[in-house]
Amino acid sequence: MKIVILVKQVPEADKVAVDPETGTLIREGVASILNPYCEYALDQAAKLKKENPDLNIEVTAISMGPPQATSALLRCLELGADKAYLLSDRKFAGSDVWATSSAIKEGIVGLEPEFDLIIAGKQAIDGDTAQVPAETAEQLGIPQITYGVDVKINDKRVEVKRETETGYQILSTKMPALITMSKGSNIRRVPSMQDVLDARTKPLNIVSADDLNIDESKIGLSASPTQVDKVFAPPSKSGGEIIDGADSKAAAKKLLEYLKENNFLRV
Ligand SMILES: Cc1cc2nc3c(=O)[nH]c(=O)nc-3n(C[C@H](O)[C@H](O)[C@H](O)COP(=O)(O)OP(=O)(O)OC[C@H]3O[C@@H](n4cnc5c(N)ncnc54)[C@H](O)[C@@H]3O)c2cc1C
Incomplete structure (x- = not known):
């Protein structure tokens, strides 16, 4: 069985400020981390692998981002992923959520077309739109279950305990499917020295838009329907x-x- 986890590298949220002149984020000197909700997706994939040894689960981490996002993928390899791909290319620059989903969809189809399950975070703590997973599922034409807190595999179906405002639902759907995770252990795990060494022997490849033959009209700024009028910090x-x-x-x-x-x- 093949599980794809979608992960995004983000700046540590409480350390980012907005430049009042330009309206852009001031990223200098701000540490980058694996988005916490993506960490839950990683944890869930590692848990499914442990719970279902008979399924030979292989976990592939995919991210779209600048070259430095390899460090987020390395963390995935240290904590349970078997291989990782970074979609990185100037042609992806300026992508809004729709163009990001298009690039991710093309990445999945080109790199892991036989996937059974995609697990993503419910939202990224920087962009915070929670739209990329839903739009990716839509573009792939597969069912999705959002706000998962626990996932089980039953034959060809996936069963998700889903958090709502008033409690929990148990939903199930056939695979292939996409799930987003809203909670997990809430603990940033520390890989062992052996995990760190093993991760260096796992495949981590940087893939360009040309490697995947992606139609340029589907990616980047020109494929982004969103117009940003203004970015500003709200008054305290x-x-x-x-x-x-x-x-x-x-x-x-x-x-x-x-x-x-x-x-x-x-x-
Ligand atoms: C007009 C416009 C131009 C933009 N230009 C740029 C730009 O040049 N550079 C830039 O960095 N951002 C740019 N952005 C922001 C970018 O579109 C968003 O950061 C991106 O679409 C993800 O949205 P989000 O952060 O809200 O993720 P959410 O939808 O909140 O993320 C939810 C989950 O989706 C998955 N996910 C999200 N993003 C990725 C990713 N990149 N790779 C893999 N999985 C992912 C993760 O599992 C994550 O937990 C631009 C936005 C707009 C509107």
């Missing part, structure tokens, strides 16, 4: 007003006055 909010609750009657009176003064009450 003040700390709010805290009412001391030691004297509950006085606190309730003060709260009532506040609500009346600010027209939150009709009385």
